[in-house]
Amino acid sequence: MMQHLTNPQLIDYIHGALAPEEDASVHAHLESCALCREEYATEVALTELLRKQAALEERDMPSTVKAAIWQQIRDARPSPATRILAWLRPAIAIPVAAAIVLAAYFGLHSQQASAAPTIDAAYLLQDHAAMNSTVPFGDRSGADAAELQSGSSGSADETAVNVQPAIYTADAGR
């Protein structure tokens, strides 16, 4: 008569955790041994009881848990390290680096060529204003042009001046 199965063997068998050969021999033994079958049935019954118990105890997650999770996240503030890292993002870091390089280059260049002839600053401003005035939503488009074209800040053309506040109001209202 073959030795009876142990409970650990039965438990591993129920959980499909035996090596194939042992699984097969346990299976064969259960076929032929009523005593072990009875013990096997008890172990299976325990598993079933546990599952029924779990189903009985199952509950929904209280809504307060979800609310508390989101509250904790809403209260989150970026740490100093993150704020510093934010400045290192490519979108910010690359233009900043480029500006520094350009400033260094032109700073150096202007020192070396300080005696070179320069274009009149007023001409550049007027040119810039004229270009901007063709861009309807450009930054300070009409007003700059009007201001510069009239030669002084006080007596600007009525229509050009009135366009600006309307645009700013629309922006502020968004």
Added chain:
Amino acid sequence: MGVPRKPIEPPTPEQAAFLERAVEQYGKATYNFAYRLTRNEADARDLTQDAFIRVYRAWRSFQPGTSFLSWIYRIVTNLHRDELRRSKGRYQEEIPDDNAPQEYAGERPLAVTPIEDYVEGQLSEPLARSLEALSPDQRQVVMLADIEEYSYQEIAEIMGCSIGTVRSRLHRARALLRRLLQKQIQQ
């Protein structure tokens, strides 16, 4: 649970969406897992909350295609263990189970067991009390093996121990559970 919390960063849209979906799909399972582990609603609430905050923080380390549930169960397990360690006395490291003497040693612990004879419901209270009497590790291995139906390998990963430990822990937990249940029924 009085766990000191590290500062949390505000969410990116992807992170917020990830968390929203995780809570929606796995909140209930996680809460029930935490409840079965702690046998206590207040602790289960705290544990669930802390677990999802950890998911939120570590969301990028989740690998798509792997089981989210296993991941969050592991998180809950670790948080629970940390919490028990903090509240000293409630948790003691078990003797390495692999070296522990087997309860059965090849013999039957009970000649006759009434488990099968009881109908559903009658055993609910005794079983609940018996489960409470198990150690947290024993309770957890039973939950994962018998209720969640994880393999020993998966349980070892969730609990952070060897398969041998899972095996012997489960054997001992079930043997103890049967004895406790028997005692409860006879009372």
